[in-house]
Amino acid sequence: MYRLVCVHCGATYSPDQIIYTCNRCGHLLTVEYDLDGINVSRDEWNRRPLSVWRYRELLPVRGEPVSLQEGGTPLYHLKKIGKELGLSELYAKHEGMNPTGSFKDRGMTVGVSMACELGMKSVACASTGNTSASLAAYAAKGGVPCVVLLPAGKVALGKVAQALMHGARVISIRGNFDRALEMVHELCISHGLYLLNSVNPYRLEGQKTIGFEAIDQLGGEVPDRIVLPVGNAGNISAVYKGLRELETLGFIDRLPMMTGIQAAGSQPVVKAIEQNLEVLVPESAPETVATAIRIGAPVNAEKALVAIRATGGTAASVTDEEILAMQRDLARKEGIGVEPASAASVAGIRKLAENGLIDKDERIVCVVTGHLLKDPETVVRQCEPPIEIDADLSSLLSALR
Numbered sequence: 001m002y003r004l005v006c007v008h009c010g011a012t013y014s015p016d017q018i019i020y021t022c023n024r025c026g027h028l029l030t031v032e033y034d035l036d037g038i039n040v041s042r043d044e045w046n047r048r049p050l051s052v053w054r055y056r057e058l059l060p061v062r063g064e065p066v067s068l069q070e071g072g073t074p075l076y077h078l079k080k081i082g083k084e085l086g087l088s089e090l091y092a093k094h095e096g097m098n099p100t101g102s103f104k105d106r107g108m109t110v111g112v113s114m115a116c117e118l119g120m121k122s123v124a125c126a127s128t129g130n131t132s133a134s135l136a137a138y139a140a141k142g143g144v145p146c147v148v149l150l151p152a153g154k155v156a157l158g159k160v161a162q163a164l165m166h167g168a169r170v171i172s173i174r175g176n177f178d179r180a181l182e183m184v185h186e187l188c189i190s191h192g193l194y195l196l197n198s199v200n201p202y203r204l205e206g207q208k209t210i211g212f213e214a215i216d217q218l219g220g221e222v223p224d225r226i227v228l229p230v231g232n233a234g235n236i237s238a239v240y241k242g243l244r245e246l247e248t249l250g251f252i253d254r255l256p257m258m259t260g261i262q263a264a265g266s267q268p269v270v271k272a273i274e275q276n277l278e279v280l281v282p283e284s285a286p287e288t289v290a291t292a293i294r295i296g297a298p299v300n301a302e303k304a305l306v307a308i309r310a311t312g313g314t315a316a317s318v319t320d321e322e323i324l325a326m327q328r329d330l331a332r333k334e335g336i337g338v339e340p341a342s343a344a345s346v347a348g349i350r351k352l353a354e355n356g357l358i359d360k361d362e363r364i365v366c367v368v369t370g371h372l373l374k375d376p377e378t379v380v381r382q383c384e385p386p387i388e389i390d391a392d393l394s395s396l397l398s399a400l401r
């Protein structure tokens with residue numbers, strides 16, 4: 001049993017209403033379960049495969065989900081980078097290992113399943129890339145037509161390729177992501193498409209399972225800190241919401257310090273935390289190499305600020321150079337291939353550790369959100385091109401010398 005509740009004024013709505021914002025105050029909605037009526041134990045969960053659907057009692061889908069086997073992603077111990085930073089318990093949860101290569105799949109399995117349960121005939125999103133790649137794949141699996149709006153020229157190649165190949169109608173707008181989201185929201189309200197950005201309360205339910213899995217992979221121990229790159233701020237809000245639910249159920253007895261990392265050229269959440277603002281000030285011209293988090297007006301900011309403040313967490317920004325340096329370090333020292341936005345979480349921890357802003361004994365989980373192959377152009381720009389030689393051994397030996 002669950003209902004939709006406004007995160008701001010508490011107004012409630014029926015779960016089968018197609019609604020994204022509160023009719024009374026305009027703020028976002030969230031899914032509220034009757035936790036007293038939830039009858040499952042951690043042992044029962046532990047007997048199931050590690051996956052989004054291990055936690056189905058805390059998800060809104062009632063029927064057979066539209067699934068591509070999402071979740072169950074690896075948690076890597078970053079031994080070398082951790083040692084350099086004096087952090088013996090530094091981990092990366094590699095969300096790039098999901099079916100379409102990002103954490104969005106956790107949300108879309110739930111969001112598209114709900115679209116089908118609610119009888120929606122088409123789905124849509126705005127995207128910096130990963131949301132569209134994921135929605136296109138899950139819409140294909142669910143047999144629902146899909147429209148995606150992208151900021152022209154600002155989406156990494158691999159992500160556009162995915163949306164096209166999975167059969168979405170792909171529209172590039174001459175404007176940024178924030179404008180694309182406003183437009184698609186209007187389109188969905190006026191023409192009855194189902195909106196699957198993070199304003200959709202059901203989609204975020206799937207994303208909260210990142211936190212559940214991380215705890216299960218640490219043998220049931222709550223990490224001291226969970227670090228996420230922040231763009232539209234849905235993921236950090238979702239993980240926090242999920243952990244609050246576990247706490248209410250008595251499955252955990254404390255919350256990790258929720259820590260958000262943004263790019264220096266696109267850091268409205270960081271500024272709101274640093275300046276102790278009640279309401280975030282949007283940035284009109286966000287810019288960063290980490291195009292996935294090139295977002296100036298994060299729609300979930302209100303919830304993200306609560307998550308960070310209520311857990312004693314923090315927010316920090318990293319430059320594009322710091323992001324790319326960490327992308328290379330993860331690839332070359334740990335064998336972990338991530339896209340730039342994902343490297344931001346670990347780059348942020350490097351910065352906080354070097355500035356003495358975190359305790360070196362902390363157990364830290366950095367969520368690395370998307371796969372290296374999402375953005376091959378940024379990879380190629382950083383690396384020496386392959387050496388082309390004649391096809392004989394002496395040319396090979398001289399090239400290797």
Ligand SMILES: Cc1ncc(COP(=O)(O)O)c(C=O)c1O
Pocket residue numbers: 102128130131198229230231232233234235236292293339341342369370
């Ligand atoms: C790879 C990647 N990392 C991080 C983010 C930021 O997540 P959120 O928008 O939920 O803050 C996104 C998209 O938003 C993304 O695609």
Ligand SMILES: N[C@@H](CCOP(=O)(O)O)C(=O)O
Pocket residue numbers: 104125126127128129130131132196197198199231232234292293
């Ligand atoms: N990085 C995102 C931006 C959209 O965020 P959403 O969580 O609101 O869908 C993307 O991949 O498009």
